[in-house]
Amino acid sequence: MHNGNYDVIVVGAGFAGLACAQAIARAGKRVCVIDRKRDLGERLHTTGILVQEAMADPLLVNLPARFRHPVPAVRLYAPGLESIELTAPGYRFHTTDTPALMRWLGEQAVRADVDLRLACAFREARATAEGWHLPGVGSCRYLVGADGARSKVAAYFGLGRVRDFLYGVEHEYDGAGLQRPDALHCFVSRRWAPGYIGWIAQTPRGVQAGLARRLRQGGEPPPDLAAFLAHVAPVVGLSPDRKPDSVRAGLIPCGGPVHPRMRHNVLLAGDAAGVVSPVTAGGIHSGLRHGADVGHALVRALDSGIGPQASAIRAIPAWRRKRALRWAFDHLQWDWPFDLLLKSPPLRRMAEQIYFHRRGQTSSAA
Template structure:
């Protein structure tokens, strides 16, 4: 690829970056996406689990059926491994063949007119009269940092930095199966996942199992192998080999950063801290925020008026979830969950967190 002029250069070909690029391309503007990975399906840092709202995003129109697997309920396990099942009418989670999903999204972006530059890392930007020049890439009016929790764009331009993080590790076992492939199995345990949860789910490729915990100086990484030795028989997972792939990454959990907008520079998705402080769900939020940033840039390019952070919607306040995050960080003990797991208040709170509204108890077999 040769250097060129673009209206917008997006750094990062994740969910937020691709959603942003799609909106700009849809507006008839020239947009380039750069990513240091040479393969969008390689070195992933996401679980790839989609909530129902995310699958309704226009970015997933015509998503091939073999890429996602529907999950109709959540089985929530207390530290003592007692469980309750949570459902909501018409609500589904969707696990994915995440490498295939990211490659497909990249192909869709190219079809939409996005100039994709893989194997191209962001290192520096030189100011021009009307925007920025990225050596080896070209010039642009606006630059978008959608390059994750450790955003190089945010650091380079001295914008808001993500400080509060979870550390997640996930194993994948190709071809494996669960006794209940229709359930997302979630485990609360201060021992295995202080500050967050463990999870096991069926995917189109096999089974994914992971842990995330609050990132603290000197803390060891999540011990997924020991966690699985403890819980795998409960879900019918037979572990007889090493995982076929391992993912690891940092997840923002402190809410949106400030500032998110600089001189012709904007942050989107994880780089902007737009991730639920409690559930760590960043895909749906990133899709919405990335698309909103793209629309704001389209308007700015038409009007000549730079966008302001206050004009970019799709950032929830998350006041209640930020309070729950504080409680989970400072007041997490195992015994209340063991004691109260089947109580109506805990069920209602879990339903609100997982389904954003009250669910219903599953009918008896």
Template sequence: MKRRRDYDVIVVGASFAGLSAARALAQRGLQVAVLEKQKEPGARPHTTGILVKEAAELLCPPAQLVHKIHDVLLYAPNMKRLALSAPGYYFLTTETGALLRWMAQRTRDGGVDIIPGRVFETARYQGGGLLVEGEIPLTCRYLLGADGARSQVAKAFGLARNRRWLTGMELHVSGLSGIGDDALHCFLDRRLAPGYIAWAVPGVGGVTQVGMAFRDPRGQRPRDRWGLIMRKLESLADVSQAKTVGRRAGIIPTGGPISPFAAKQVMLIGDAAGWVSPLTGGGIHLALDSGRQAGMAVADYLEDGGLEPSRIMARRLSNFTFKRLLRLIADRAPPDLAQNLLLETPPFVWLARQIYFHKRLGLPKLTGLGSFLDPVSER
């Protein structure tokens, strides 16, 4: 067994939340390691990587890794269309794997050790801290679990687990022409995506991201869903030369924040803690915000005798009451006829604007976080 390494904080998962927390901790001068089970950060992303404007402003990603979108086109099952936009608002599609690698390099530059290929299996309390077991043992004073919706950290410490989720699948398609380069196309159809939507959106490097998320994966084969969405796209674009060049899939927690999400010197963050919008499944903006907040709370606790970090985060995070209610409605997948009739009604238009643009119902009010590009303090 090789000699152990000692850290102040170990973060499990080089995710948006994990990297944001690690960088914040390094800014406070703490010794931090990030354990990533893949061979490199971003090797197998499970997210579409679509950033809302608020997330883009926090992250400030390189221009070559993103594509800007201003408009949303929402389609009823009968393909009747509702156009939505807001002055000054935009979304960014991203090359998600490359974006996470860029974040990881920035985090390394701040003095954080990122250890790829390191699978977290378990940890135990030892000598006032924690011992993360493995070929090279690691010790820390605090452990953050940013390891996704099926968190191994949660399992190791008997914390709550995500029990409700959507299943998401996405293809990256080349050769799909005519769909335009400035719109997020969203499709309501209970046959295709019960409980949520399907989408097609121009991505980085000339590909189109075509995906869907749905409540229950049983009862319909994935290829049947892909066939249905491609038939919808045939009315909007030329699909004759379409070719799949990449794919991804994953689960999206939609049960809201879980409890308990912390134990002594251990806390879950990001998807692991259910810090995702129950209605939309959007989590990147919240991951960036809350990851940094969690890192600062842990630094206060370790260095300055601050309150236990989970108490701080529980106060700052919304319980998403209204979005939980809307999720219950969406889970019941309103009939296609109802969606056809409701699409252009004032209440539906109002709600769609609230969901897609800046006035996001139920989001926690996190402020003063700065950009991911903020300089890291000297050690």
């Protein structure tokens, strides 16, 4: 505790918020993280699937092996359930026990001298001569909104808001096993997942299965995960009759970075800043990196006495190609071309670029 006086207060104890706070704490600055949850493992909106690049992040480099399961291959399925296998030499994904991972990250933050306050929601901030005062929390020079796609900090301060979303639902099956536990099973289908995909993967706890679709105005029904699982059960070996042990759902940003992301000593980070791939909806690695960058920029500002500059924070990817693919996915997605072109070299190369950022190796199977 720092008697309510901090250099920085971070709202949101997700990946970006904790990365930001630890970067600040390691520099010897006073930082507090508040989160409305009572338990960092509850009400999660992330799948917890980590790309290999994320495993080298300072927050995850010492992640215990019991919290992760390596997945070296991607099995990509066309709507008719024909598939190809994608790999890249030396590359692997990692699925996680997501609730345990988030609790572990919270413990690491406390050990790094971050004042972590749970069951503490952001409601208002009052301007002071030095920065901001949050009633019931304390005062700070800088405030960071790392509170997700529906950021209350962004709304309160009139910063950029995330407008484009996917809506995802995910089930966890404790103790379950897949026929191919070494693959991330991804299903492309306009019927089940318009604008996105379905996914099934082995985790340290069992199996996770999810489905997401583009969220549009007009109130579409939520993804029909039960019917989807009944459809794909024969190719993955997961019983469609089994009841899930836990369920999570939520909004996933897919429109790219928001503007503005900084104003009056208030900055946005991670999902709140729209730092999520428009195509893959992968935000963990980007959130870790962006959160740490925001933290480092604030440390420099505190040391110099000069407010943080946008140029001091690593540029967020423009994702021009992925935004073009997002538009195509939203407007031109049909099932029959994907069934027809699944094994074609152009589609294979595009899939390798999306999953591995480089060429890989493929094999096909009926």
